[in-house]
Amino acid sequence: MAAGFSSQAAGPDTETALPRWNLDSIYLSFDSSEYREDLKLLEERAAALLKQLEPPFPQEPSALEEALSTLIRALEDTGDIAENLTAYAEAVYTADTRNSRALAEINAIESAALSRKKAEVIFRSRLAERRDTVRILLETSTVLEPYAFFIRESLAKAAFQMSGEMEDLANDLSRSGGDAWSRLHEAVSSTAWALWDPVTGERKTVIALRDLAHNPDRTIRERAYRAELEAWKNVEIPLAAALNGVKGVSITLDVRRGWGNGGADTPAGVFASHMALRKSGFQSRVGEKTLQVLIAALESALPLFRRYLKVKAALLGVESCAFYDLFAPVGSADRKWTWEQSAQFIADRFGAFDPSMGAFARRAFALSWIDAQGREGKVGGAYCTGFPLKGESRILCNFEGSFDSVSTVAHELGHAWHHELLKDLGRSRSHYPMTLAETASIFAETIVLEGALTKSVAGQPGDRERLGLIEGNLKDSCQVIVDILSRFYFEQEVFNRRAKAELSPEEFCGIMLDAQQKTYGEGLAAELLHPYMWAVKSHYYSPGLAFYNYPYAFGLLFSLGLYARYEREGAAFAASYRNLLRLTGQASAEEVARSAGFNLEGEDFWQGGIAVIAKRLDEFEQLAKNAL
Numbered sequence: 001m002a003a004g005f006s007s008q009a010a011g012p013d014t015e016t017a018l019p020r021w022n023l024d025s026i027y028l029s030f031d032s033s034e035y036r037e038d039l040k041l042l043e044e045r046a047a048a049l050l051k052q053l054e055p056p057f058p059q060e061p062s063a064l065e066e067a068l069s070t071l072i073r074a075l076e077d078t079g080d081i082a083e084n085l086t087a088y089a090e091a092v093y094t095a096d097t098r099n100s101r102a103l104a105e106i107n108a109i110e111s112a113a114l115s116r117k118k119a120e121v122i123f124r125s126r127l128a129e130r131r132d133t134v135r136i137l138l139e140t141s142t143v144l145e146p147y148a149f150f151i152r153e154s155l156a157k158a159a160f161q162m163s164g165e166m167e168d169l170a171n172d173l174s175r176s177g178g179d180a181w182s183r184l185h186e187a188v189s190s191t192a193w194a195l196w197d198p199v200t201g202e203r204k205t206v207i208a209l210r211d212l213a214h215n216p217d218r219t220i221r222e223r224a225y226r227a228e229l230e231a232w233k234n235v236e237i238p239l240a241a242a243l244n245g246v247k248g249v250s251i252t253l254d255v256r257r258g259w260g261n262g263g264a265d266t267p268a269g270v271f272a273s274h275m276a277l278r279k280s281g282f283q284s285r286v287g288e289k290t291l292q293v294l295i296a297a298l299e300s301a302l303p304l305f306r307r308y309l310k311v312k313a314a315l316l317g318v319e320s321c322a323f324y325d326l327f328a329p330v331g332s333a334d335r336k337w338t339w340e341q342s343a344q345f346i347a348d349r350f351g352a353f354d355p356s357m358g359a360f361a362r363r364a365f366a367l368s369w370i371d372a373q374g375r376e377g378k379v380g381g382a383y384c385t386g387f388p389l390k391g392e393s394r395i396l397c398n399f400e401g402s403f404d405s406v407s408t409v410a411h412e413l414g415h416a417w418h419h420e421l422l423k424d425l426g427r428s429r430s431h432y433p434m435t436l437a438e439t440a441s442i443f444a445e446t447i448v449l450e451g452a453l454t455k456s457v458a459g460q461p462g463d464r465e466r467l468g469l470i471e472g473n474l475k476d477s478c479q480v481i482v483d484i485l486s487r488f489y490f491e492q493e494v495f496n497r498r499a500k501a502e503l504s505p506e507e508f509c510g511i512m513l514d515a516q517q518k519t520y521g522e523g524l525a526a527e528l529l530h531p532y533m534w535a536v537k538s539h540y541y542s543p544g545l546a547f548y549n550y551p552y553a554f555g556l557l558f559s560l561g562l563y564a565r566y567e568r569e570g571a572a573f574a575a576s577y578r579n580l581l582r583l584t585g586q587a588s589a590e591e592v593a594r595s596a597g598f599n600l601e602g603e604d605f606w607q608g609g610i611a612v613i614a615k616r617l618d619e620f621e622q623l624a625k626n627a628l
Helices: 033-052 061-095 100-129 131-138 145-158 164-174 178-191 206-214 218-234 236-256 268-284 288-300 302-316 339-353 355-366 403-422 434-457 463-498 505-523 550-583 589-595 603-627
Strands: 193-197 202-205 383-387 392-396
Touching: 033 061, 033 100, 061 100, 061 131, 061 145, 061 383, 061 392, 100 131, 100 145, 100 164, 100 178, 131 145, 164 236, 178 236, 193 206, 193 218, 202 206, 202 218, 206 218, 218 236, 236 268, 236 463, 236 505, 268 288, 268 434, 268 463, 268 550, 288 302, 288 463, 288 550, 288 603, 302 463, 302 505, 302 603, 339 355, 339 403, 339 434, 355 403, 355 550, 383 403, 392 403, 403 434, 403 463, 403 550, 434 463, 434 550, 434 589, 463 505, 463 550, 463 603, 550 589, 550 603
Parallel strands: none
Antiparallel strands: 193 202, 383 392
8 A cells, every 4th residue: 555645635515526436346345255255265375375385495496496486476376365355445444444344354354364474474484594595596597587686685574573483473463453553543533523613513523624724714724723633632542552552563573573683883762763764764675875865865955945934924924834824825726626627637647748657547537446535434645555456556535626636646646557567567576665656656746746837837827826836846845855854753752762661642742843843943833833743644653664754755856856857858758767667666776766877875866856846946936026
């Protein structure tokens, strides 16, 4: 599942016109014969795989080659079945977190997949036992050549796993441990609400209240902000328990799996975050040097965004922006987009870049792959999920008619296009890290934005339209750089303090406020920040994915570099881009970047992306000066 970072919900005036997704081509229901058969098949084939793994790997190279290719195909097969079932159950559940049957099926799938997870652990252990022979074999084997990256990465993972019995126990306990805490957050956050109108008794969910951050009326934005804080306050105890649970599980397993090894020079006070970040970098396929340079580049960009927020405050007629002004529209880009207009515009812009990408988007819209209607019980934000057995994707979002919403749909379709390009490669060559996932999605956003800017240059709406579009892009970049950096700082501090004791809701709020003050600085009024962003963002609640924040910044700056190359090369770049995306499951982030001519370990690359943002800020300042 690839997640977006917006949190929007449809208003009541557009809700009935917005589509819900159609999952019938995946499974008709939990009771359908296809679903029940696949669930049974998962259990049977995972059990058979475990039996295949009972004897040690053969010593003789040709026999080892045959055993590895057979086992990898079996791992791919069972993995695809498990992912297909899980994606379906999660899709049903996230569209309505009150669906108890969906929750029961998620638990059943997790139980059925335990044998498959156990098989992965044994496969890596057996591989490590023949490490030297395997490495020699990879230099000459044409049979194993397609699986070479997967095998080498599996060998690396073997160094960070516990004994088979301990991993088996950890996977079993996760169902009622870390994963359960994560689902608690989904259930509570999707149904939390506050009273909106005391006279009529109208209430709004936090998802609907967050949507009002886009309202042009500042009094409504402030009212929604205060109501939202009240709603989060009412559910802070279970959410704090969930976050303590998730991070506590992560720390315990990180220690047991050896992620702290090699960190002897790390100060004791930051040891937990060091472990989590080391694991995150491994999962993201980025080296420590790359990550250090990226974070330094984000920090260097903070003055730019504080400057942007000051200009925005002037346009809004206030001394300083409040947190509830971050998404406020300026210019005339606050016009409402219908769903039909959005679908047509996205497909046209994708098609102008690459006709096959445009045709894919039209197919997704036509076949009802997108659930865009906001409603109570549906999770906030947006994500794209793939169904490998069918070679299809589905997108969940909460469309509310702004250009931000259009951009969010484009973002998630970028993920879906990524899935489409990899679906024939097999699981072992199509599993890509979040850094490169966000590159694909943000590149798709960039295509749509540049199309809108080109249209504004043509003189249709004039400078006010362009002002709004550029401000919207700077606003998104501010989220991806400044807010993401605040989330990075927040998570570092939480890991280090959670290693010593559980944290109270007040402590979580305090850490969040400190992180926001450190990043937004004078760009936002210090007394009007958002202490409950730790409750809002689901990314903190994934026990297996710590620091799911910097991949967005990586994706933004990498995608800007790719788009600059497209501007130089023109239509021919579309084929190069498809090839680059197909490489993402078979190489490190640095290697993928090198294929496009970029060096991720150099400061110049990241500063090049920031320079593009700075250029947009210069134009924004001039347009704002003309508008004031």
